[in-house]
Amino acid sequence: MCLQKSDPIIIVGAGAFGLSTALHLIRNGFTSVSVFDKDDQIPPRYSAANDLNKIVRAEYEDPFYTNLTIKAIAAWKTPLFAPHFHQTGFLHCVSGNAPQKAIDTLKRFQASAEEHAEIRSHVTPLKGQTDIRQACWQLEGPLPGWYGYLNRYDGYAHSANALAAVYRAVQASGVRFHLGEHGAVDEVVYVNTREGKKSSGIRTKDGEFHPASLVIIAAGGSAGQLVPEVGKNVVAKSWSVAHVHLTDEETSALRGIPVTYARDLGFFFEPDPKTNLLKLCPMGGGYINTDPATGVSLAPTSLEESAFIPEQDEKQMRRLLEQTLPTLSDRPLVRKSLCWFADTNDSDFIIDYVPGTTSSVVLLSGDSGHGFKMFPIFGTWVLDLLKAEKQPVTRWQWKKSPSSDGKANWGGDVSWRVGESKEISEILPKRSSRL
Ligand SMILES: Cc1cc2nc3c(=O)[nH]c(=O)nc-3n(C[C@H](O)[C@H](O)[C@H](O)COP(=O)(O)OP(=O)(O)OC[C@H]3O[C@@H](n4cnc5c(N)ncnc54)[C@H](O)[C@@H]3O)c2cc1C
Structure with missing residues (x-):
């Protein structure tokens, strides 16, 4: 589309994709950029990136994403992002009980790291417990059957702080923010023109209309609410997140540990020195929230609905701790929640115009649970x-309809995922009877 630098642009969503877009639009001379978010704070509590940390690892099975992450890591080292990037390394393993799929995936990741000219010198193979302890002495658990590699090129980003930093930077550069009840977007508004159906702006839940030449939807797991055309090509999915609250001494003792990841169990990060929280995620197929009427999974609308984790995930997190940091394995888990993202069958992003909108609406979606590392770029x-004129990267184009049998493939075929997705209705905590 022929967009002038002064044309009004609306971005819906102040999460990772929305804020990064605002940053690069303003850096490239666009002068009328407004961001809308339904939360009244940034980082928004609904954002998958409102979190202590996210893994930033360069190696993918697919060199396309490996090369992009190398660029992203270079950008993580620039002044705006550097305070939030921690190059602690990525200790990537399987346990002795890992299924073959997890073992095969680990091997492909390791080969990708070892074969890449830029990364290979940072990689150390770890043949078992002794090697792992040498790489990270703090892992004093039995590590039964563990092996894999350590990649010192990788690390993690403090994602909530990175969002807040970019928010402050773009706000200071003139990006306008509409938050809370004035920022919750109800619909994209369309008009009929000679060229065809075209968006004229958005309407917020308070009834206000906000005109725009271009509307960019970056609404994470809620994208389907504003762009229903995407249908089953984007699946709102969630994974469990929980934390262990440490003492000051425990946090200090674990400083600098690599992101520790067993493909079949889950992963944890260096504890955050401000809050003393050590974040844990179990590995699994995740949870979806399918509307029986449409067959489309959308993120629940309230935070309360996601303020729990299923028992099986809690058990798996404790198993991970027993094998690595056993003194923490019986501690209470705090700040438990399901965190929602936008998944696609092939794990590729969608960065494209919504068809039939005369290039007036762009959808940024399909982060597939691996998008935060790309935040700077x-x-x-x-x-x-x-x-x-159109998305030059074929794999990021608007997706054609899912398979003709009408059944969505929820992504179980993607090699790096272990386990099948479940419906959230199957795992909701049982309410105690009042009788
Ligand atoms: C548990 C978990 C672990 C992850 N770990 C990693 C990792 O280790 N490494 C990695 O790279 N990535 C990771 N990710 C993925 C990463 O968090 C996402 O790729 C990233 O946050 C996607 O950004 P987004 O902008 O698309 O969505 P989000 O960051 O979720 O932002 C969407 C925003 O849209 C807003 N919104 C929604 N609907 C509306 C509306 N109607 N009106 C106004 N605003 C609206 C929301 O409030 C929210 O702020 C993980 C995700 C999860 C869930």
Whole structure:
């Protein structure tokens, strides 16, 4: 589309993709950028990136994403992002009980790291417990059957703080923010023009209409509410997150540990020195929230609905701790929640115009649970799209309808996922009877 630098642009969603887009639009001379978010704070509590930390690892099975992450890591080392990037390394293993799928995936990740000219010198193979202890002495658990590799090129980002930093930077550069009840977007508004159906802006839940030449939807697991055309091609999915609250001494003792990841169990991070929280995630197929009427999974609308984790995930987190940091394995788990993201069958992002909108609406979606590492550069790909007639990267184009049998493939075929997705209704905590 032929967009002038002064044309009004609306971004819906102040999460990772929305804020990165605002940053790169403003850095590239666009002067009328407004961001809307339904939460009244940034980082928004609904954002998957409102979290202590996210893994930033360069090696993918697919060199396309490996090369992009190398660029992202270079950008993580620039002044705006560097305070939030921690290059602690990525200790990537399987336990002795790992299924073959997890073992095969680990091998492909390791090969990808070892074969890449930029990464290979940072990689150390770990043949078993002795090697792992040498790489990270704090892992004093039995590590039964564990093996894998350590990649010192990788690490993690403090994602909530990175969102807050970019928010402050773009706000200071003139991006306008509409938050809370004035920022919750109800619908994209369309008009009929000679060229065809076109968006004229958005309407917020308070009834206000906000005009725009271009509307960019970056609504994470809620994208389908505003762009129903995407249908089953984007699946709102969640994974469990929980934390152990440590003492000051325990946090200090674990400083600098690598992100520790067993493909069949889950992973944890260096504890956060401000809150003394050590974050844990179990590995699994995740949970979806399918509307029986449409067959489409959307993120629940309230935070309360996701303020728990299923018992089986809690058990798996404790198993991970027993094998690595056993003194923590019986501690209470705090700040438990299901965290929602937007999944696609093939794990590829969607960065494209919504068809039938005369290039007036762009969808940024399909983060598939691996998008945060791209935060510093994601918005550059949106600029590339705006410059082009159509999305030049085929795999990020709008997806054609799912398989003809009408049944969505919830992504179980993607090699790096272990386990099948379940419906959230199957795992809701049992309420005690009042009788
Ligand atoms: C448990 C978990 C672990 C993850 N771990 C990693 C990792 O280790 N490494 C990694 O790279 N990535 C990871 N990710 C993925 C990463 O968090 C996402 O890729 C990233 O947050 C996607 O950004 P987004 O902008 O699409 O969505 P989000 O960050 O979720 O932001 C969406 C925003 O849209 C807003 N919104 C929604 N609907 C509306 C509306 N109607 N009106 C206004 N605002 C609205 C929400 O409030 C929210 O702020 C993980 C995700 C999860 C869930």
